[in-house]
Amino acid sequence: MLIDKDQDLGLSLGLSSSEAGCSLQLNLMPSSSPPPTALCLTQSEQRTVLASQGIDVNRAPMAEIEIEEDAGASSPNSTVSTENYGGKRRYYAGGGEEIDGDRACSRGVSDEEDGDGSRKKLRLSKDQAAILEESFKENNTLNPKQKLALANKLNLRPRQVEVWFQNRRARTKLKQTEVDCEFLKLCCENLTEENRRLQKEVQELRSLKLSPPFFMHMTPPTTLTMCPSCERIAVSNSTAPPPPPPAKLPRSDMHQLFPRPVRPPVAAIPGWAPIVLRSSFLNATAKPQRS
């Protein structure tokens, strides 16, 4: 299954920081990347050379593949064992060889960064991306066994799978943040509007000489009550104020009195698509009916 680019991550809320009223700060300070230290060929150089020789640069090195195939989780004869060793999770192939060194290895590799500081970036194929995406839908984190199996399946290095999942989680989080920001922005707009309306109402009440009979026919003023626990606002239209919650009400009970507005989760929406945000928000934050 191929995932169209637009289908995949195509959600764009078009939310600028100014629009959202958010103060988003960017750290523009240059990072202090350590200078390359090794004289040998880097991964990227190796891949460049391999690519120039017509070799699939995305394919994991043969030695690594052999180890991974030995350790393949999908293999019924898998000899991988996961040992919880002193809180340090170690994963061994059959011969007792430690096989999950890919993280350390890959980090070590970076120390062998080439002299010109360049690194080749490998574009994952659509098929690879689709399979990773499917896997992510099932589980947004991988254990080493799954990681190895997936890497074998996709002809990638385990580190590449790990990085992909890491970046994918980051993208999910970013999308959720955008949704939250949009949600809060709309909350703010509604509250501003409500505040304006209430101020107008106060002004009218002050300026009017109200006769009691006329007053009796008025709709009751909106009563706002703040939860002393979490400071959420509850709206009541009753003329009689709501009974104050007990001073030591448990937080869970308190929240029944002050229900949290529904926040649209990215994860709950098929694919990426938190497109339903606006309608769900409007339902969740609809102004109290006055009647």
Place this chain on the structure above:
DNA sequence: GACGTAACAGCCGTTACATCA
């Protein structure tokens, strides 16, 4: 039991590269 340490996984911020308009 408290503490220091090692190994690990995940997150964050960033960089570098590929692609496209």
Place this chain on the structure above:
DNA sequence: ATTGATGTAACGGCTGTTACG
């Protein structure tokens, strides 16, 4: 052909967790 914007693979650094001595 060039360029700026965008997406994303990959990295280093940091932090939290876990178990051991």
